Amino acid sequence: NAGVTQTPKFQVLKTGQSMTLQCAQDMNHNSMYWYRQDPGMGLRLIYYSASEGTTDKGEVPNGYNVSRLNKREFSLRLESAAPSQTSVYFCASSEDGVIAVRGFSYEQYFGPGTRLTVT
Amino acid sequence: AQKVTQAQTEISVVEKEDVTLDCVYETRDTTYYLFWYKQPPSGELVFLIRRNSFDEQNEISGRYSWNFQKSTSSFNFTITASQVVDSAVYFCALSEADAGGTSYGKLTFGQGTILTVHP
Numbered sequence: 001n002a003g004v005t006q007t008p009k010f011q012v013l014k015t016g017q018s019m020t021l022q023c024a025q026d027m028n029h030n031s032m033y034w035y036r037q038d039p040g041m042g043l044r045l046i047y048y049s050a051s052e053g054t055t056d057k058g059e060v061p062n063g064y065n066v067s068r069l070n071k072r073e074f075s076l077r078l079e080s081a082a083p084s085q086t087s088v089y090f091c092a093s094s095e096d097g098v099i100a101v102r103g104f105s106y107e108q109y110f111g112p113g114t115r116l117t118v119t
Numbered sequence: 120a121q122k123v124t125q126a127q128t129e130i131s132v133v134e135k136e137d138v139t140l141d142c143v144y145e146t147r148d149t150t151y152y153l154f155w156y157k158q159p160p161s162g163e164l165v166f167l168i169r170r171n172s173f174d175e176q177n178e179i180s181g182r183y184s185w186n187f188q189k190s191t192s193s194f195n196f197t198i199t200a201s202q203v204v205d206s207a208v209y210f211c212a213l214s215e216a217d218a219g220g221t222s223y224g225k226l227t228f229g230q231g232t233i234l235t236v237h238p
Contacts, residue, residue: 031224040128042210042228043164050223058225090164096224105152105214105222107166 002026004111006091012117013081021076021114023091031096032074033058033108034066036087043090049074050096081118089114121146123213125229132201133237140196140232142211148172150216153187153194154226158208167209170194201236208233 004025013019025032031050035043035058045058049068063085065077074093078085092108122145132138144153155167168178170187178185182199198205212226 033224033226035228040230042123042125042230043212043226044228045225048223048225059227088162092164094224096222105169105171105216105224107154107169108164108224108226109166110164113162 004091004093004109006089006111006114008114009112010115012119013078014119015082017081018077018079019081019116020078021089021091021116022073023075023111024073025091025093025109026072027093027109028071029093029095029109030071031094032068033092033094034064034074034076035090035092036060036085037090037113038087046076046089078116081116083118085116086118087116089116121148121151121213121215121227123211123227123229125209125211125232127232128230129233129235131235131237134202135200136236137197137199138201138234138236140198140209140211140234142194142196142229144192144194144211144213146213146215148215152214152216152222154212154214155185155194155196156210156212158210158231160207164210167196198234201234203236203238206234206236 007022033048034046047066049055052071091111094108095106151172153170156164208231211229216222
C-alpha cells in the first residue's frame with residue numbers, strides 16, 4: 001500500500017517549457033487535489049477533483065490544467081512554465097467527494113511533493 | 120471567502136517546555152471543519168486532528184491537546200512537554216461545507232508555524 005505517489009520528485013524547467021506532474025493513489029479515494037506550497041503562504045489549492053471525470057478550480061488555477069484520468073490518477077500540467085510557478089507541488093487524496101458523508105469531512109493523505117524550479 | 124491565520128511564524132522552545140500554536144479562522148458558513156497537519160523535515164504532510172463546527176469539545180491525545188472556541192473563531196494546538204521530534208511546520212486548515220453539511224475537502228491553509236524544539 002503505497003498511499004499517494006508523485007513523479008517526478010525534482011524538476012528544473014526553462015521559461016516556456018511544458019511538463020506534467022503525475023499523481024496516483026491506491027486507497028480508492030473519491031477526491032484528489034493539487035496544492036502548491038510557497039514560503040510564508042502555506043498550501044494553496046490549485047485544482048481538485050471530487051470524483052472520476054470531474055475537476056474544478058481552486059484558489060490559484062491560472063497557468064495550470066488537470067486531468068482526472070481514472071479514479072487512481074490525477075495529473076497537473078503546466079503548458080508554458082513561468083518563474084512564478086517555482087514551488088513545491090503536493091498531490092493529496094481523501095474520501096470526501098460526491099459520495100461524501102454529511103456532517104463529516106475526511107482527512108487528506110498527501111504525497112511526498114515535487115520541487116519545481118522554473119528559470 | 121474563508122481565511123485561516125497563524126500569526127506565529129516561528130516558535131523556538133527548549134525540550135520539555137509546553138508550547139501553544141495559535142489558529143484563528145474566518146468563515147461565513149455555519150457548518151465547517153477544522154484540521155491540523157504536521158509537516159516534518161521530510162516534507163510530507165501528516166494529519167493530526169479534525170474538528171467540526173458543531174462539536175466544541177476539546178480533545179487530548181497524549182501530549183497533544185486542542186482547544187476549539189467558536190466565540191473567538193480559534194482552534195489552538197498545545198504540545199505539552201515538547202520533544203525534539205516535535206520540530207516541524209504545523210498547519211491549521213479550514214474546509215467549508217455545502218448547505219447539507221457535505222464537505223468536498225477544499226482546504227484553506229494558514230501560513231504555517233515553524234516549531235523548533237532544542238535539546
